[in-house]
Amino acid sequence: MAENATTHLTALSEHILPSSATMVGVCITSLSIVKLAKFTGLAVWVSHSLALCSVVFLVSSLFSYAAMRNRGNARMERLADGTFLVGLTVLSLSTVFLAIAID
Numbered sequence: 001m002a003e004n005a006t007t008h009l010t011a012l013s014e015h016i017l018p019s020s021a022t023m024v025g026v027c028i029t030s031l032s033i034v035k036l037a038k039f040t041g042l043a044v045w046v047s048h049s050l051a052l053c054s055v056v057f058l059v060s061s062l063f064s065y066a067a068m069r070n071r072g073n074a075r076m077e078r079l080a081d082g083t084f085l086v087g088l089t090v091l092s093l094s095t096v097f098l099a100i101a102i103d
Contacts, residue, residue, distance in 0.1 A: 013064045013076075013077055013080060016061075017068070020087070021057075023087060023091065024061070026091070027051075027054035027091065028054055030050050030094070030095075034046055034047045034098065039101055042100060042101040046094050046097050049090055050091075053091045053094060057083075057087040059083050060080050060084040061080075063076050063077075063079040063083060064080035067080055
């Protein structure tokens with residue numbers, strides 16, 4: 001039974017790692033767009049939240065990689081999953097605020 005749990009954890013890490021790495025790229029691209037468009041006001045906060053978001057996804061990638069290297073370390077797996085969800089939440093809020101700032 002423990003082997004099945006370890007296999008499940010490794011499979012989750014294998015999905016979190018590429019997704020987190022992709023989301024780092026999404027955040028950096030969005031941040032570049034905000035900076036190039038030279039938005040002011042609320043968009044300044046959006047740029048800061050996008051930068052924070054990219055760091056959160058980077059941390060999620062590192063936890064996921066550590067979980068895979070340590071043969072499905074459950075603690076690292078939970079940290080990777082939790083930080084990934086925090087990153088998605090911050091990114092979603094950033095897009096809402098960006099839409100408000102553009103209007």
